[in-house]
Amino acid sequence: MRLFVVAALAASVHVGLAEAGTFRPLAQNSGVAALSHNGRIGTGVFATGYSGAPSWRWTPENGVQSIPDFLDAVGMNDWAQPLAGAVHDADGNEVAAVAYSNVSVVGPVVIGAYPGSSEVDGFLSSTYGVSDDGVAVGLAYDETGNPIAFRWTAADGIARLPVNRPTTFSRANGISRDGSIAFGWNDQPDGYRSGVVWKNGSPIDMTDADGNPIGEASAATADGSVVVGGGYYTANGSEAWRWTAATGAQPIGILPAEKRNTARTAASVSPATMRLTDLPATTSAPDGFLPPESYAFAVSDDGNVIVGASGVWPVRTATIWTPETGLQPLADYATAHGVTIPDHWFLAAGTAISADGKTIGGWGLDADGVMAAFIVDLRSDEPSDAVVEAHGTVGYNDLAGGPFAGIAVGTPVTLSFVVSPDGIELAPGNATSYPIRLDTFRLQAGEASETLVATANDPSVMLTNDYPMSDGIHLMSTPTASGQLFEFELFNPGGNLFDSDDLNRINRTFGPELFEKTSWQVSEGDQSFWVQLDSVSIHDVVATDDAIFANGFE
Numbered sequence: 377m378r379l380f381v382v383a384a385l386a387a388s389v390h391v392g393l394a395e396a397g398t399f400r401p402l403a404q405n406s407g408v409a410a411l412s413h414n415g416r417i418g419t420g421v422f423a424t425g426y427s428g429a430p431s432w433r434w435t436p437e438n439g440v441q442s443i444p445d446f447l448d449a450v451g452m453n454d455w456a457q458p459l460a461g462a463v464h465d466a467d468g469n470e471v472a473a474v475a476y477s478n479v480s481v482v483g484p485v486v487i488g489a490y491p492g493s494s495e496v497d498g499f500l501s502s503t504y505g506v507s508d509d510g511v512a513v514g515l516a517y518d519e520t521g522n523p524i525a526f527r528w529t530a531a532d533g534i535a536r537l538p539v540n541r542p543t544t545f546s547r548a549n550g551i552s553r554d555g556s557i558a559f560g561w562n563d564q565p566d567g568y569r570s571g572v573v574w575k576n577g578s579p580i581d582m583t584d585a586d587g588n589p590i591g592e593a594s595a596a597t598a599d600g601s602v603v604v605g606g607g608y609y610t611a612n613g614s615e616a617w618r619w620t621a622a623t624g625a626q627p628i629g630i631l632p633a634e635k636r637n638t639a640r641t642a643a644s645v646s647p648a649t650m651r652l653t654d655l656p657a658t659t660s661a662p663d664g665f666l667p668p669e670s671y672a673f674a675v676s677d678d679g680n681v682i683v684g685a686s687g688v689w690p691v692r693t694a695t696i697w698t699p700e701t702g703l704q705p706l707a708d709y710a711t712a713h714g715v716t717i718p719d720h721w722f723l724a725a726g727t728a729i730s731a732d733g734k735t736i737g738g739w740g741l742d743a744d745g746v747m748a749a750f751i752v753d754l755r756s757d758e759p760s761d762a763v764v765e766a767h768g769t770v771g772y773n774d775l776a777g778g779p780f781a782g783i784a785v786g787t788p789v790t791l792s793f794v795v796s797p798d799g800i801e802l803a804p805g806n807a808t809s810y811p812i813r814l815d816t817f818r819l820q821a822g823e824a825s826e827t828l829v830a831t832a833n834d835p836s837v838m839l840t841n842d843y844p845m846s847d848g849i850h851l852m853s854t855p856t857a858s859g860q861l862f863e864f865e866l867f868n869p870g871g872n873l874f875d876s877d878d879l880n881r882i883n884r885t886f887g888p889e890l891f892e893k894t895s896w897q898v899s900e901g902d903q904s905f906w907v908q909l910d911s912v913s914i915h916d917v918v919a920t921d922d923a924i925f926a927n928g929f930e
Contacts, residue, residue: 405423514528829857
């Protein structure tokens with residue numbers, strides 16, 4: 377179920393100890409719907425109802441910003457390029473769309489309606505998830521007026537995802553990084569929402585150990601190997617579940633009564649009127665009114681951190697599950713990891729998570745008693761050096777002088793240097809110039825090597841993120857020790873490298889297929905030594921193995 381919540385904007389607040397984790401309240405009358413790979417971009421909606429809600433995008437540098445003309449932003453790919461949601465068409469109907477970081481300039485990319493469909497209450501279609509290579513999935517009305525799960529690509533357009541019960545309703549809630557695995561639900565004949573995983577387009581119904589259908593699949597790991605959801609009925613109630621192809625679906629528990637927060641309300645209460653003061657301070661979970669329940673709304677990339685909610689309607693508490701701890705309140709887990717939850721805040725649901733499971737988004741009730749979005753970041757995030765390392769082969773060489781003169785085409789080349797976190801922000805959140813630790817720089821081809829020399833501004837490398845849409849690594853022409861010029865510049869027009877220009881936590885290796893432009897060369901006049909890129913990586917200097925980089929090369 378998508379969470380849509382109403383209208384006022386609150387400034388992003390940084391609370392807690394820097395050496396511990398942080399708690400960030402975001403926007404009132406809202407909730408976090410999705411987080412990027414490293415948890416540094418979030419999205420959600422300002423709810424005015426249960427569809428057609430205006431969307432926002434959050435970064436630590438810029439806070440919560442409204443997205444022009446984009447609705448129901450409930451998903452994103454790993455790098456938040458693009459977000460999944462909808463727009464209004466010329467007739468005012470909601471239709472599926474995606475939005476990139478340059479949406480304020482060029483507008484959303486419209487997917488549109490399913491062929492032959494007609495609107496139902498002003499709705500035709502909406503996107504719920506999108507893969508890193510641009511495959512979108514969601515819900516659309518078909519020509520008979522029934523909701524169906526769809527899959528869309530720019531090349532092939534919108535198409536129905538097959539289900540085992542084609543006469544009943546369905547929806548795709550998300551998709552794996554490579555677009556091969558989608559997940560969502562397909563109703564049983566009795567209207568019960570039943571989980572489905574689509575593997576290469578073929579539906580697999582989610583069932584319990586006895587072969588009975590279980591509720592909808594809400595989230596999955598980036599590779600689609602672990603899927604989570606709710607609606608696994610056991611003697612305990614309706615439990616959240618975790619599925620793999622090897623184990624099948626397994627329930628992950630329900631908070632015991634003593635762990636359920638009292639004096640708090642839940643998602644089923646109208647967000648426009650929901651306030652903490654609506655419930656007396658002695659309200660307790662109404663056990664017996666409805667069965668206890670739990671939900672899984674998001675999962676880390678290794679499948680071992682699951683966030684959601686648990687309780688007895690209308691009282692629910694945000695939860696987190698790991699194999700080591702089992703299911704517990706998110707607030708307890710965050711506190712144990714050094715995060716201070718502000719007084720009078722209550723965490724009602726965990727709805728989004730970063731790839732490493734250390735940044736969690738959701739919604740709760742703030743100190744004013746109003747529903748509000750939040751982010752819990754479990755990292756200390758102390759600034760650290762980072763290693764940049766690239767590998768390639770000589771593609772061309774006509775240098776007559778310097779250490780690389782005569783180096784043959786095909787010779788392996790390695791570039792390594794350490795970057796200091798003490799950068800200069802050129803555009804907050806979008807472009808920062810980081811100084812290179814000069815004694816760590818080495819460019820090596822065969823037995824020959826080269827270094828850089830100090831300049832007025834020190835040799836530096838610029839990282840760009842969504843600038844305005846592209847990402848990049850830019851080491852402009854810089855003098856070498858032999859008097860030649862070195863350049864290393866990589867440009868990604870789709871913005872698929874980073875979710876921030878913050879040096880910390882990139883920890884990723886990139887292949888040449890991600891770059892439209894690669895310039896790795898040493899030049900002198902009209903002569904050049906050009907290197908063909910095989911890979912480039914950036915990662916934090918935190919391991920013992922990186923000690924050699926911290927003090928220069930031996």
